[in-house]
Amino acid sequence: MRIAQVLGDSKFGGGVWVILWLAQALRAKGHKVFILASDPVVSKKFRQEGFEVYTTKYFRREIAPVSDIKAGFALARLLKSLRVSVVHTHTSKAGFIGRIAARLIGIPYILHTVHGFAFHEFSTKKSILFYSILERFAARFCDRIIFVNQKDYDWALQLKIAKAQKMRVVYNGIDWERIAKIKPYPNLRQELGLDKDTILLSFTGRLSRQKNLFLLIDALALLPQNFCLLIIGGDLDCGQELREYVKKLNLQERVFFLGFRTDIIPLIKVTDIFVLPSLWEGLSISLLEAMAAGLPVVASNIKGTNEVICSGENGLLFSPQDKKELVNKILSLIDSSGRLNSFAKKLAQAGEATVRNRFSQAQFAKESLSVYDELIPSRELVTVGSGRIEDNPPKAEITDNGKRACDLIVASTLFILTLPLFLLIAITIKITSGGPILFKQIRAGRKGKPFVLYKFRTMKLGSPDLRNPDGSTYNSPSDSRLTKIGKFLRKTSLDELPSIINVLKGEMSIVGPRPDLIDQVSYYAKGDERRLEVLPGITGLAQIAGRNQLPWRKRRRFDCYYVTRLISLRRTNPIRALLFDLSIILRTIPLVISQKGIFIPTQAERPNK
Template sequence: MRILHIVGDSKFGGASVLILRLAQKAKEFGWHVDVLTTDATFKKVLRESDIGVIDLDVIWRDINPLKDLWGLYNLYNFLKNSNYTIVHTHTSKGGFVGRLAAYLAKVPIIIHTVHGFAFHEQSFWLEIKIFSFLEKLASHWCDRIVTVSEFHKKWALELGIGDEEKVIAIPNGITEERVIPKRQKSEIQKELNLEGKKVILFTGRLAPQKGLEYLLKAVPILVSKVNNSFVILVVGDGPLRDYLEELVRNLRIEQYVKFLGFRSDIGDLLNISDIVVLPSLWEGLSIALLEAMAAEKPIITTTIGSNLEVVKDGESALLVPPKNSQELAYAIIKLIENPDLAERLARRAKERYKKYYTEDSMLEKYMNLYFFLYNINRNGKLKIKKS
């Protein structure tokens, strides 16, 4: 079996890690796996893991009809002259262009994972209508659509994107080893000058969907309500970094916020944190949330659909409405002042992670899907070849 994951120019992030693990798991079965990506970080990680890289510049995040047609044609030619058994697409643009190219090239099996639709819970109705129409169209070019949460599966079916047979949910999962600390807690605290301070951790790409600005705007409220011995660690990078750093300066909260950029020692940073705050405006299913749960940390996050599903409507995290700095501040204060509540939420979060969101569970479901579609195609019971 030969598998190609199609990503395009999407930047390295949580979805990239899941694709890497899917590729590594498939290789354990002796299958050949390539990933089509142009992101430098992702290419480096793939090559270090001995996963094939297809450095074909044919899918771009921005919409440009003429350029996109050129990219579609080149991807179609590439797939037509390759012998992939499965094309597995990711991201909205990669999913649309990749599925159509694979369909035209008569690739035997086509799967698309929805890590998050091009529309979301903050989108205007017209935006949802336009993009859901495109998703409906693209659903005819693949054999299965995988959503990373039950919430997104239900939403897809409500919008007429696929049907009960075509759309399946395979929740994201991570390995617990991912969050095991590798250095002493005191060493990290000393390195970042955090001794004696409550550490509030945010991890994620510095992009609009993560809602970080609302956490930063909560800091002046925190300063007025609690003592000065806290700091917010911002771990990650992205297009909003300059804006967010300027916001910190304008709010005059520089002493309370540290931008650490991209870090690979997430286990160490979770180990030194007292509270994890993830103020997302929308998500597919947050890897950062799963990391905090696996690390048994008290969590504050937002009442978006996939978060409600993961933390079971607030049983294992404090929930606040999106875009609400005041409620974020009050939730942080509540956990600081109620360590027993924080400990209880953290324990429940770890229990839910172990029951529903392990990497082994996720990988097993994807491999079963590959085998199922491969065997049906091989036995000729499903006419996947397109004429």
């Protein structure tokens, strides 16, 4: 199958290695894998490994609405041109934009890996609420969510981001056999001017506030003078500040910044203790590599890390903000002669065994591929004579994926924008007429399935159900059943606002045939049942063609034409199907403003049935 791995603006780090190994495993199975990334270092690495890499200039790490929307459309066009059947997104920003874009164009299979949420243990409650709402929304646009640690999985369940059947945990893994064969960097201590009594600490990773390196430098200042620190990694958001802080504490001769390096394993094998003081992680590749390299590890007690390390057995954990505890943990690994003690060596050996048994690259690849296998039916892969696997994808263009994605985006936006008006109308109804705020009625949904339609109540309590002779509902400007606020709501179509809730629940669409009462289906002429083949809508082709001023039979004909046209466009051009709906939405706006076609100029009668 043709598979796109969407990285967005991810910088080179442990997460990128994991995606590379996944891409290689998929390629080894015969799949065609495309990489969508904008960082030049990341793009270069994947090209060196033989992958086709595509990019868009609009991806940014920070929230930038205009660029994000541009990135979404650019990504949708790119994915469509690549003819992929599977999209796998990574990181929060690329995952949010990528999942929506992929679903909009009808990609049949969408996965997302949470390498770490945009919120964490030290986030404010407001931040957690905001980002969890975004994650819950984005989760609707994918089929599987993969977590790299159990804590994030549990947190997602707690925050109701997605249901358990959609989520999986796959721990990161590394090639420990390759690491075991690598020799230490020769003469590094001599190049740094260190003597044989120096205890050399090491850290690898991006220089960012997330990594909590200021605490590590504070801890170094409290350690004896023969302790030095090797920092390996490219600058992200605080490299210059760190260098200035080291100078402020007069530690220039004890802290060594080596910058971005590709020979990390030989370098850390020269050091004595690996320290990872991060405030949050997904599941650190640097941690696993240090353990595989045979180093005793001291790390902060955070999610992901504490699923790898059992403190005192295969490493040591400390409270993320406690520099004195960090100092004590480091000193506990040193004997009276100033060398690593037997406890440190025991932890290092146990750490190596942990990686071999639980966090191997082979295990990671096996579990990752199993997620693909359970999601994608085996019948969709056809092995041909050459032994390669080619696509036999499902008819994605005739699914409701793109339409449902648009519904969610439009309905969510409308709900947020109209919420103050929603509350004002609700209060007004309650004050002026008493009784319930919402009018709830059973209507016929897709395939005739009953659902509860929500509208603002416009009629007086106890009003009778009146119909026209053809079975359509009676609707007149002189209807005595309407309340004062009800007449205004009907005239402005504001009574339809609560139907947005039906759209969000998946019972209705923004565009589609208007939902009829259950008993009205019995009035249908031959062929009218076709209008029940799609979700009913808030607006539709019949509404822009004349609304209630058209005879009910003619409205049903417009609805049937809409369904036929929509299904035809889905088969031939899914984008045109979405544009067809968009044109109806745009043509609805002036009709609502002009208040045309709202009322039916017909004498009412009580229904016979």
